[in-house]
Amino acid sequence: MSETPLARIRNIGITAHIDAGKTTTTERILYYTGVSYKIGEVHEGNTTTDYMEQERERGITITSAAVTCEWKGNRINIIDTPGHIDFNIEVNRSLRVLDGAVFIIEGVAGVQPQSETNWRLADRYNVPRVIFINKLDRTGADFFRAFATLKDKLDIVALPLQLPIGIEDKFEGVVDLIEMKAIIWEGGELGAKYHDAPIPADLLEQAKEYRQNLLDTALSVDDAAMEEYFEHGDVGIETLKRCIKAGTITGVFRPVLCGTAFKNKGVQPLLDAVVDYLPSPVDVPGIKIAAEEGEDETAERRRIKADPAAPFAGLAFKIINDKYGTLTFVRVYSGTLRSGDSVLNTTKSHRERIGRMFQMHADKRAEIKEVSAGDIAAFVGLKDTGTGDTLAANEDPVVLERMAFPVPVIDISVEPRNKESIEKMSLGLQKLASEDPSLRLRTDQETGQTILSGMGELHLEIIIDRLKREYNVEANIGAPQVAYRETISRPHTEIYTHKKQSGGSGQYAEVKIVFEPLDRNSGVVFENKVVGGSVPKEYIPAVEKGIRVQAESGVLAGFPTVDFKYTLVDGKYHDVDSSALAFEIAAKACFRDGMKKAAPIILEPVMDVEITTPQDHVGDVVGDINRRRGMIQNQESSGSTVIVRAHVPLKEMFGYISDLRSMTKGRASFTMQFHHYDPVPRNIAEEIMAKSA
Amino acid sequence: MQEPRLHWMRGQAIEEAGAARALEWIGLDDAGEPIARVVRILGPVSAGWRHYRAVALDTEARVVQLRPPPPEGAFWLACVGGRVVGRAALPLQAVRRVEAALGD
Ligand SMILES: Nc1nc2c(ncn2[C@@H]2O[C@H](COP(=O)(O)OP(=O)(O)O)[C@@H](O)[C@H]2O)c(=O)[nH]1
Numbered sequence: 001m002s003e004t005p006l007a008r009i010r011n012i013g014i015t016a017h018i019d020a021g022k023t024t025t026t027e028r029i030l031y032y033t034g035v036s037y038k039i040g041e042v043h044e045g046n047t048t049t050d051y052m053e054q055e056r057e058r059g060i061t062i063t064s065a066a067v068t069c070e071w072k073g074n075r076i077n078i079i080d081t082p083g084h085i086d087f088n089i090e091v092n093r094s095l096r097v098l099d100g101a102v103f104i105i106e107g108v109a110g111v112q113p114q115s116e117t118n119w120r121l122a123d124r125y126n127v128p129r130v131i132f133i134n135k136l137d138r139t140g141a142d143f144f145r146a147f148a149t150l151k152d153k154l155d156i157v158a159l160p161l162q163l164p165i166g167i168e169d170k171f172e173g174v175v176d177l178i179e180m181k182a183i184i185w186e187g188g189e190l191g192a193k194y195h196d197a198p199i200p201a202d203l204l205e206q207a208k209e210y211r212q213n214l215l216d217t218a219l220s221v222d223d224a225a226m227e228e229y230f231e232h233g234d235v236g237i238e239t240l241k242r243c244i245k246a247g248t249i250t251g252v253f254r255p256v257l258c259g260t261a262f263k264n265k266g267v268q269p270l271l272d273a274v275v276d277y278l279p280s281p282v283d284v285p286g287i288k289i290a291a292e293e294g295e296d297e298t299a300e301r302r303r304i305k306a307d308p309a310a311p312f313a314g315l316a317f318k319i320i321n322d323k324y325g326t327l328t329f330v331r332v333y334s335g336t337l338r339s340g341d342s343v344l345n346t347t348k349s350h351r352e353r354i355g356r357m358f359q360m361h362a363d364k365r366a367e368i369k370e371v372s373a374g375d376i377a378a379f380v381g382l383k384d385t386g387t388g389d390t391l392a393a394n395e396d397p398v399v400l401e402r403m404a405f406p407v408p409v410i411d412i413s414v415e416p417r418n419k420e421s422i423e424k425m426s427l428g429l430q431k432l433a434s435e436d437p438s439l440r441l442r443t444d445q446e447t448g449q450t451i452l453s454g455m456g457e458l459h460l461e462i463i464i465d466r467l468k469r470e471y472n473v474e475a476n477i478g479a480p481q482v483a484y485r486e487t488i489s490r491p492h493t494e495i496y497t498h499k500k501q502s503g504g505s506g507q508y509a510e511v512k513i514v515f516e517p518l519d520r521n522s523g524v525v526f527e528n529k530v531v532g533g534s535v536p537k538e539y540i541p542a543v544e545k546g547i548r549v550q551a552e553s554g555v556l557a558g559f560p561t562v563d564f565k566y567t568l569v570d571g572k573y574h575d576v577d578s579s580a581l582a583f584e585i586a587a588k589a590c591f592r593d594g595m596k597k598a599a600p601i602i603l604e605p606v607m608d609v610e611i612t613t614p615q616d617h618v619g620d621v622v623g624d625i626n627r628r629r630g631m632i633q634n635q636e637s638s639g640s641t642v643i644v645r646a647h648v649p650l651k652e653m654f655g656y657i658s659d660l661r662s663m664t665k666g667r668a669s670f671t672m673q674f675h676h677y678d679p680v681p682r683n684i685a686e687e688i689m690a691k692s693a
Numbered sequence: 694m695q696e697p698r699l700h701w702m703r704g705q706a707i708e709e710a711g712a713a714r715a716l717e718w719i720g721l722d723d724a725g726e727p728i729a730r731v732v733r734i735l736g737p738v739s740a741g742w743r744h745y746r747a748v749a750l751d752t753e754a755r756v757v758q759l760r761p762p763p764p765e766g767a768f769w770l771a772c773v774g775g776r777v778v779g780r781a782a783l784p785l786q787a788v789r790r791v792e793a794a795l796g797d
């Protein structure tokens with residue numbers, strides 16, 4: 001089964017609003033494709049793509065695990081795509097490595113705000129999609145109403161390939177508009193059995209109307225198909241499928257299927273649609289190589305074509321630490337790799353040897369000996385390869401387009417509750433941070449507390465949960481806080497002498513350091529300008545380190561200090577009493593004294609907020625944003641809804657969701673992401689400083 | 694669709710994403726005379742300092758301005774003789790407009 005030709009591979013994601021049925025649908029897919037023999041229900045907490053325990057409890061999928069299954073001679077790799085906005089990073093990275101997606105909405109509410117967000121994210125990566133309207137068995141389900149929300153909310157050409165037969169508890173199957181037949185599911189055996197039947201007489205007129213719409217829409221992408229139609233008054237099934245695939249890939253229309261995953265109806269034709277209409281790795285343009293420093297990100301660059309015979313290139317998109325060790329999930333874009341081969345990590349410029357390779361199935365991990373272009377595999381035992389790194393062959397050491405990682409804007413403090421937990425916690429946090437590039441760790445120099453920074457409250461909550469469960473850490477958790485930064489606003493030169501006489505040998509070091517502000521996003525830059533050995537070479541790294549460590553805790557309120565340069569220009573030492581430690585201590589003190597005189601300021605994260613509200617509440621929404629120190633960027637209406645975009649300090653967005661709901665009677669929704677850092681106004685700076693004192 | 698009254702064939706084309714796409718379908722009667730056509734609406738386009746919201750090619754491939762501009766969502770014109778008999782989002786729909794107009 002390792003010999004699947006490229007055109008028979010599909011790398012897909014399944015995306016949905018929370019609770020629309022992604023897990024259930026995935027579970028059914030794994031059942032029907034024959035690798036999962038017992039259907040686990042979500043509420044029983046027993047599903048395959050949900051790797052982690054607490055996920056089962058919450059009923060949301062937080063880990064993008066890749067699961068491989070087979071359908072009618074095709075290999076489908078399902079890359080699990082989480083649905084919650086806090087996990088945008090996960091959605092982003094899975095969208096990067098998949099070639100197509102199944103987009104699930106539910107048959108009662110249709111498109112919901114979160115589905116809109118996920119849809120736009122997929123738009124950003126031009127992911128071809130088929131839509132599945134799920135839960136048609138539920139009371140209140142209405143295929144046509146849910147279908148209408150696709151057009152209204154997503155502004156797309158949604159193209160039904162099926163119509164429901166019956167609805168709610170009478171839902172029994174679908175009309176297949178391509179072959180103009182009915183598909184009816186039989187009870188028992190979890191819907192594995194179904195048969196074709198003639199279209200019920202009462203649906204025939206409607207079916208004809210929708211088939212005409214299907215032909216009108218699908219054939220418009222292909223002139224030869226139009227000619228075939230003019231000649232015969234219809235087209236062959238193969239022609240029609242070819243047109244649907246072409247339009248799906250370009251996105252001019254989006255095919256719509258329907259069913260009920262829970263009641264086991266409609267999933268097999270969905271699998272057929274994945275194979276028939278979503279692209280294989282050779283149907284997509286190939287991944288771009290990364291932009292060189294200073295090059296325009298969006299410019300056209302060399303693309304890596306899916307070719308098993310070309311030099312190897314792959315992207316590590318997910319790292320999971322479990323009881324077997326570290327698993328690195330890699331999407332192979334080009335070439336063929338065998339276990340035992342060695343490749344370059346071109347992102348970090350070192351060599352990696354490939355040990356064992358696996359493909360993850362629902363019920364087992366299958367060891368494989370080689371993996372080729374277009375496929376996905378999990379590697380065991382890579383030394384130092386992180387999420388987003390490229391692995392490539394020596395002959396063509398390309399770096400593939402990087403993934404963007406969002407800035408962590410929320411902090412939370414964790415403190416081990418007992419001695420035993422201290423070590424377990426630091427080990428656990430390091431592992432978790434290696435899996436998740438959007439999680440940052442630091443130690444507050446004043447309090448000694450460990451601070452986690454993440455993308456949102458839920459993100460951090462889940463990390464804490466995993467820390468407790470997987471690493472058995474008992475910890476006290478602080479309240480979530482805005483991740484402020486500190487910086488300076490004018491240059492200053494500081495001299496500090498560290499002198500201590502204690503019994504035998506003393507400590508002596510003097511440093512003269514120039515501190516200068518840099519532009520936003522410049523980080524921390526060090527330069528050594530010492531001449532004549534006034535600070536011996538071997539002590540320079542100690543000075544650099546002292547400041548880097550101390551900069552983690554700014555002088556105003558203990559937040560990391562960023563966007564500044566420090567230059568060591570002079571110093572003094574003593575032959576006997578100087579040491580690396582003495583210089584590190586001197587550097588730290590020099591920072592503490594010097595920063596205070598360099599006009600320090602506090603920076604706050606400002607979010608790009610997008611609010612979707614009905615027309616009649618725009619006034620309230622905008623007024624409220626202004627009161628939150630927000631700056632309206634623009635306002636766009638589509639139909640009766642208005643999209644308001646604004647920049648708002650994160651501090652003012654705590655609790656926004658409930659305020660927005662009560663302001664608009666629950667009819668508005670919003671999304672936000674980090675945009676930039678801005679200095680906080682004076683009164684707020686004072687508030688922050690008072691709190692930290 | 695019921696049996697088409699006309700014989701439809703590809704007319705003028707445009708290059709799009711590296712492939713030729715029909716901009717026009719011509720409807721011939723049984724004698725092989727072109728009596729109708731459907732043509733894609735293009736635009737907005739700028740010519741010099743002038744800006745046109747919607748244009749289409751006439752039978753001699755001249756760009757003509759459509760006035761008033763077609764409603765949103767209409768991408769094809771249905772024409773019989775020199776007369777516009779309908780507008781549609783999709784070419785096959787425009788073809789049906791033509792056939793319907795001929796049936797009257
Ligand atoms: N009635 C009905 N319930 C469904 C269907 N699909 C999923 N569910 C239920 O909806 C809830 C959420 O489903 P789940 O698959 O976890 O959704 P996810 O959050 O998108 O992964 C669970 O209680 C499922 O049993 C369906 O087709 N019909």
Ligand SMILES: [Mg+2]
Binds near residue numbers: 022023024059060
């Ligand atoms: Mg789930």
